[in-house]
Amino acid sequence: MKSYKKIAIIFTALGAIAATGCKKILDQEPKSNITPNVLASQGGVVGGLAGVYSDLRNLWGTEGFMYYTNLGVDETLAGGGASSSGSNFATYKNYTNNISEVYNPLYGVFAIAYQDINTLNGVLEFGPAAFADERIRTAYLAQAKFLRAFYYYHLVQTFGDVPLHTTFINTATRSDSRAPIADVYAQIIKDLTEASTELQTKPGENASPFGGHAATKASALYLLSKTYLSRGWSKAAQTDDFSNSLATAQKLINERATYGKGLYQNYADAYNPANDATNMESLFAIERSTDPKYGDFVPGNSGGKANGWAYFFRPNYPTVTANYPTNSGASVMTRDIPNGRPFFRVRPNYDYVNNVAFSDKTNDFRYWNTFQTTWIANTANVTTPRGALTVGVDTAIWMPPYDPGVTKRAAFKGVVFLPPSVAATASGVNANASTNTFFPAVKKFDDPNRPAVNDPSSRPAVLFRFSEVYLIAAEAAFKMGDLNTAAEMINVLRTRAAYRPNNMPANAVANMQVTPGQITIDFILDERTRELYGESLRWWDLARTQSLIRRVKQYNAEAGPNIQEHMILRPIPQTQIQLVTQGPPFPQNPGF
Known part of the structure; x- marks a missing residue:
C-alpha cells in the first residue's frame, strides 16, 4: 500500500534462495532503499527475490498467522494457551477490535504483502536489464511473477477489493484506493499463466539458479487452477472459470512425472521428515533451516519468524x-x-x-x-x-x-x-x-530433529500439496455438474487413505470408494479436513465456498453465536485506513 511503504530490502537475509537455492554467491552492500539502479543489477534482483522469500517466514508458521488461518472455523477451537488475539479469532468475540491492533496478523499480512509486491514490481520493471542471458533472465522474472500472484491471491481471498499495484513505487504518497476483485484476479491469472510456462520444471534443473523449495511450473499450475476455482465462486466469476480450473488441475495431474510429483502410497510419507528435501507431494514450501543467518533460526524462539507448526497443536x-x-x-x-x-x-x-x-x-x-x-x-x-x-x-x-x-x-x-x-x-x-x-x-508437523526441546522447527513449511490438486479438481468438477469426475478425483485420495503398512482391513479400499451421488460441497469440505487438517487453509476454504457462516454455526459452538454474515471477509487493518490522508478515504469492509 503506497501510503506507508518504506521501500526497503534486507540484502543480508538471502533466506530461501541464497542459502539453499541460488547457485551464485553474491557480495552485497546492504542498502536502506531500493532504487531502479539497484534493481537493474543482478545483485538487486537476487536480493529482492531472496528478501521476499525470507519475508514469507513472517507469515506461514508463525503464531499470529496460525490464528488467522486455523481458528474461527469448523475443525478447530482455541487451545488453553491461545493468546487473547487468538481467542478473538477463534470465537469472533471482540473481533471488530482486532482491526486496530498494530501487531494483529491482519496488519502483518497487509504490511508484508505490499512491501514485497513493490519489491517484485521493481524486479519485473528494472530486472530485465540485469541479465544478458535470456534463459537466466526469464527464470528470475518468472519467480517474481509467481510471488506477486501468490500475494495478490491471498489478499483478494482475505479482504476482497484491495489496492492493485503493478509498477514500482519509490516516492511515498498518502493516497490509495481499492481495485475491484475482477481486476485483481485478472492480474493474478496473467502472472500465473506466464509463470507456468517460464518457471523451472524442477528445482535447479538445467542449471537454473533456483533450487531447494523455490517455485516451479507445478507451483504456478496449482495456484492458477485454484485461482480459477476461487474466481468462479466470486462476484467476478467468468463462465469458463470452473472448466479452466479443472483443465489446469488435470494437466498437472497428467504431467506429474514431468514435474517429478505424485502421491506416496502411504499418506504418512508425505509428512515424514526424512522426505523433506525431495518430497514429491510438495509443490511449494517455505525453506527453513537451523542456520541463524540464512534460516532466521533463533534457538528457543517462539516469536518473530519462528516456525511453530511443530508445537502449536500439542497439548500440555x-x-x-x-x-x-x-x-x-x-x-x-x-x-x-x-x-x-x-x-x-x-x-x-x-x-x-x-x-x-x-x-x-x-x-x-x-x-x-x-x-x-x-x-x-x-x-x-x-x-x-x-x-x-x-x-x-x-x-x-x-x-x-x-x-x-x-x-x-x-x-x-x-x-x-x-x-x-x-x-x-x-x-x-x-x-x-x-x-x-x-x-x-x-503429529504431521513434528520435527524430531530440533536441536533442543524448545527450539522452533527447521522443517520446510509446505503450502501447496499435490494431494490438494485432486481436491481442487473435484470441487471444480462439482461446480460444473460433472459428479463422475468429482468422485473419480476424490477416490484417488480415498484409495490412498485406506493404506497402512500393517493390518490393513481386507475391504478397506472398496469401503472407501464414493459414488457420484455422494458428492456435495459439504462432502468435499469434509474430505479436505481429512486430507489437509491444520494446514493453514481452512478459513480460506470455507470463505471461498461460501460455507463459512453456515458451517461455523453448525459445528463450532464457541464461534457460532458470534459470527455474522459480513465476516466472510476479514476487516481491513485500521492502521492502513488511517494512513490514507489524501484523496478519497480508504474504505473499510462492510460491517466492521
Missing part, C-alpha cells in the same frame, strides 16, 4: 499428574523432543473432527496418521492408582477417539482422556474428558 502433556483429575502426584510425562514443546494454542473441535470428518476410523487411516493419541512413559518412578509406569514400555497418556470400555480403562495404568461427549456417558474410573489443555496432538 507434562502437566498430567499421576492422580489426575486431582493435581496430586508426579507428572506422568516430561517434556522432550519426540513429544514436542507443549504450546496448546489450537485443539481439535471434537464435535466436527471426531463425529463428522473422521467418523470412519476403520477404513480411513488418516485420523491415525494425523493425530497423536498415545504418549509413552518417559519419566522414572511414576506410579498411578492403577500401577507403576515403566519408562519406554507403558503408555502414560491415552486419548482414544472412542470409549475403550470400563474394563480397559480400569486396567490401564496411565491416564485416559475421552472426547467430551463420550466422557459424559462413560462410567467407571479413568473416564476423563479432554479439555482445552489436554487433547490429541497433530
Whole structure:
C-alpha cells in the first residue's frame, strides 16, 4: 500500500534462495532503499527475490498467522494457551477490535504483502536489464511473477477489493484506493499463466539458479487452477472459470512425472521428515533451516519468524499428574523432543473432527496418521492408582477417539482422556474428558530433529500439496455438474487413505470408494479436513465456498453465536485506513 511503504530490502537475509537455492554467491552492500539502479543489477534482483522469500517466514508458521488461518472455523477451537488475539479469532468475540491492533496478523499480512509486491514490481520493471542471458533472465522474472500472484491471491481471498499495484513505487504518497476483485484476479491469472510456462520444471534443473523449495511450473499450475476455482465462486466469476480450473488441475495431474510429483502410497510419507528435501507431494514450501543467518533460526524462539507448526497443536502433556483429575502426584510425562514443546494454542473441535470428518476410523487411516493419541512413559518412578509406569514400555497418556470400555480403562495404568461427549456417558474410573489443555496432538508437523526441546522447527513449511490438486479438481468438477469426475478425483485420495503398512482391513479400499451421488460441497469440505487438517487453509476454504457462516454455526459452538454474515471477509487493518490522508478515504469492509 503506497501510503506507508518504506521501500526497503534486507540484502543480508538471502533466506530461501541464497542459502539453499541460488547457485551464485553474491557480495552485497546492504542498502536502506531500493532504487531502479539497484534493481537493474543482478545483485538487486537476487536480493529482492531472496528478501521476499525470507519475508514469507513472517507469515506461514508463525503464531499470529496460525490464528488467522486455523481458528474461527469448523475443525478447530482455541487451545488453553491461545493468546487473547487468538481467542478473538477463534470465537469472533471482540473481533471488530482486532482491526486496530498494530501487531494483529491482519496488519502483518497487509504490511508484508505490499512491501514485497513493490519489491517484485521493481524486479519485473528494472530486472530485465540485469541479465544478458535470456534463459537466466526469464527464470528470475518468472519467480517474481509467481510471488506477486501468490500475494495478490491471498489478499483478494482475505479482504476482497484491495489496492492493485503493478509498477514500482519509490516516492511515498498518502493516497490509495481499492481495485475491484475482477481486476485483481485478472492480474493474478496473467502472472500465473506466464509463470507456468517460464518457471523451472524442477528445482535447479538445467542449471537454473533456483533450487531447494523455490517455485516451479507445478507451483504456478496449482495456484492458477485454484485461482480459477476461487474466481468462479466470486462476484467476478467468468463462465469458463470452473472448466479452466479443472483443465489446469488435470494437466498437472497428467504431467506429474514431468514435474517429478505424485502421491506416496502411504499418506504418512508425505509428512515424514526424512522426505523433506525431495518430497514429491510438495509443490511449494517455505525453506527453513537451523542456520541463524540464512534460516532466521533463533534457538528457543517462539516469536518473530519462528516456525511453530511443530508445537502449536500439542497439548500440555507434562502437566498430567499421576492422580489426575486431582493435581496430586508426579507428572506422568516430561517434556522432550519426540513429544514436542507443549504450546496448546489450537485443539481439535471434537464435535466436527471426531463425529463428522473422521467418523470412519476403520477404513480411513488418516485420523491415525494425523493425530497423536498415545504418549509413552518417559519419566522414572511414576506410579498411578492403577500401577507403576515403566519408562519406554507403558503408555502414560491415552486419548482414544472412542470409549475403550470400563474394563480397559480400569486396567490401564496411565491416564485416559475421552472426547467430551463420550466422557459424559462413560462410567467407571479413568473416564476423563479432554479439555482445552489436554487433547490429541497433530503429529504431521513434528520435527524430531530440533536441536533442543524448545527450539522452533527447521522443517520446510509446505503450502501447496499435490494431494490438494485432486481436491481442487473435484470441487471444480462439482461446480460444473460433472459428479463422475468429482468422485473419480476424490477416490484417488480415498484409495490412498485406506493404506497402512500393517493390518490393513481386507475391504478397506472398496469401503472407501464414493459414488457420484455422494458428492456435495459439504462432502468435499469434509474430505479436505481429512486430507489437509491444520494446514493453514481452512478459513480460506470455507470463505471461498461460501460455507463459512453456515458451517461455523453448525459445528463450532464457541464461534457460532458470534459470527455474522459480513465476516466472510476479514476487516481491513485500521492502521492502513488511517494512513490514507489524501484523496478519497480508504474504505473499510462492510460491517466492521
